Amino acid sequence: MIECPECGQKISDKAPTCPNCGVEIAGKVVRCKHCGGVYLSEYEKCPNCNKQQNNIQATSDNIGKQRQGNTKKKKNSLQPYIITIIVALMIAAAGLYIYKSKRSEKEQQAYEMAMKSTDPILLRNFLNNFSDASQEHIDSIQARLDMLNMIDEEWENVKATQSKIALQDYLAKYPSTNHKAEIENLLDSIDWQQALKSNNNDMYQQYINDHPYGKYAEDAREKINQLKAKTIQPEERQMVVGLVRKFFLSVNKRDEAGMMSTLSPQMTSFIGMLNPSEADVKRWMNRLYKEGVTEIIWRLNNDYSLNKREVGDNAYEYTAVFSATEDIKYSDEAKSATEHYKIKATITPDGELSAMSINKILNSQDKE
Numbered sequence: 001m002i003e004c005p006e007c008g009q010k011i012s013d014k015a016p017t018c019p020n021c022g023v024e025i026a027g028k029v030v031r032c033k034h035c036g037g038v039y040l041s042e043y044e045k046c047p048n049c050n051k052q053q054n055n056i057q058a059t060s061d062n063i064g065k066q067r068q069g070n071t072k073k074k075k076n077s078l079q080p081y082i083i084t085i086i087v088a089l090m091i092a093a094a095g096l097y098i099y100k101s102k103r104s105e106k107e108q109q110a111y112e113m114a115m116k117s118t119d120p121i122l123l124r125n126f127l128n129n130f131s132d133a134s135q136e137h138i139d140s141i142q143a144r145l146d147m148l149n150m151i152d153e154e155w156e157n158v159k160a161t162q163s164k165i166a167l168q169d170y171l172a173k174y175p176s177t178n179h180k181a182e183i184e185n186l187l188d189s190i191d192w193q194q195a196l197k198s199n200n201n202d203m204y205q206q207y208i209n210d211h212p213y214g215k216y217a218e219d220a221r222e223k224i225n226q227l228k229a230k231t232i233q234p235e236e237r238q239m240v241v242g243l244v245r246k247f248f249l250s251v252n253k254r255d256e257a258g259m260m261s262t263l264s265p266q267m268t269s270f271i272g273m274l275n276p277s278e279a280d281v282k283r284w285m286n287r288l289y290k291e292g293v294t295e296i297i298w299r300l301n302n303d304y305s306l307n308k309r310e311v312g313d314n315a316y317e318y319t320a321v322f323s324a325t326e327d328i329k330y331s332d333e334a335k336s337a338t339e340h341y342k343i344k345a346t347i348t349p350d351g352e353l354s355a356m357s358i359n360k361i362l363n364s365q366d367k368e
Contacts, residue, residue, distance in 0.1 A: 005029060005039045005047075013038075111137050118178050120148050155179050164190045185215070192216040201227050229310045232318075240306060240320050244345050247353060248298040248324065254289060256282050264352035271358055288328075295329040315349040323361070 002013045002025075009020040016026050023040070030041045037048035045052055107130045114126045123145040127138065151174060158170045159179075164187060171183050188211050195203040195216075204220045204227075211217060232240075243262055250258035260278055270276040271284055288296055305321040326339045339360060346355035 002029065002031075002038045107133050107137070111141070114141055115144060118148060118176055120145055120152075123148070151177070159186075162186070162190075187211075188214045188216070192220070195220060195223075199223075199227075201231070225314070228314075229308070229316065232306045232308055236308065236316075236318065237304070237306060239351055240318050240345075240347055241304060243347060243351060243353065244320060244322070244343075245300060247356075248300060251285055251288070252297055254285065256285070259285060262353050264348050264350070264354040267354055268346075269355045269357070271356065292330045292332060292335065293328060294331050295327075297327040297329075299325045299327070301325070311349060317349060317354075318347040320345045320347065324358075 001010055003009070004011050004018040004021060004023060004025070006023040007018060007021040009018060011018050011020075011025060013029065014026055017024050028041055029038050031038050032046035032049060032051070034051045035046060035049040037046060039047050110126050110130060111133070114123050117123065123141050126133075126141050127145075130137075155170065155177070158166045159182075167183050167186055167190075171177065171180065177183070191207050191210055192214070195207040201224050204224045207214065207220045208217055214220075247259060247262040250256075250262070260281065263278075263281060267276050267281075268274070270281055273280055301323045303322055307319045308316045311317045321342070321344050324341050324343055326341060327336075328339070329336045342359050342361055344355075344357045345353055348354045
């Protein structure tokens with residue numbers, strides 16, 4: 001609203017003419033930049049303050065344009081702040097999205113790891129660290145935790161029994177249990193106690209087979225060595241019996257080479273002779289075949305008493321005591337006779353005879 005420069009009536013600066021005096025208004029008036037008064041644009045100076053107007057400020061159009069310019073300037077001055085706020089909001093939104101995405105990814109990884117684990121602590125940590133996880137994940141973790149607690153209760157019952165079968169059944173049922181090492185240690189101790197109780201090579205060897213790296217594996221091997229030093233093994237018995245039989249079969253055949261092949265080069269004694277030579281042994285056999293003797297048959301009785309002693313690292317010397325019968329046949333059958341003997345032989349670790357004594361049994365007491 002402005003005052004009409006002619007009549008002073010309050011009118012709109014957009015009015016075509018003043019309704020009071022009829023003077024043209026729209027586009028025909030200006031506002032003095034010095035005193036602020038409104039006057040007709042046809043005047044070069046403001047009639048109110050009589051000052052020259054170098055910059056026309058206020059035709060109605062100019063006044064409108066000035067207002068629009070001021071509004072634009074205000075808007076333009078706000079634009080940087082608005083843009084900054086929008087960018088900040090976008091960055092915050094992007095950051096929140098990335099944070100949620102990474103947390104979701106981290107939660108998924110933790111969930112998968114927990115579901116594969118048998119450690120209750122790991123499961124409880126998931127529930128504590130990801131309380132905002134999906135209900136499905138929380139329920140699954142809780143169910144697994146409950147199951148592990150139940151398995152632990154079952155373990156305590158099995159452990160209390162100290163039963164080998166119960167321990168083996170539990171391990172077969174839960175092969176990935178956290179108690180696997182403890183179960184294996186218990187089984188190790190149980191098997192070792194059984195081996196000690198039996199105290200035989202087979203049980204000690206079975207322990208080693210079942211527990212090659214067990215706590216008592218070295219002890220088991222030592223026990224086996226100790227028993228070997230005292231016990232004649234089947235293969236050792238076969239070697240000793242086969243050797244003495246070969247010696248006497250060679251005598252029956254009068255086979256010097258066969259007989260000598262059974263003897264050690266370093267014999268200590270033979271039929272009362274100390275450190276006998278090969279010639280001494282051959283001479284003994286040949287004296288058996290004295291004049292008139294057509295055949296000699298040595299029969300060894302299966303009454304061997306065998307002993308062994310360790311003479312080196314896993315090296316053993318054997319002693320065999322047994323009885324034998326000698327049938328002597330003459331060309332004159334009336335002279336044929338049967339004699340009974342008690343024989344003691346010593347065998348080296350190399351499987352050779354190193355000593356032998358042959359004593360005639362004169363009565364039943366000597367036989368025994």
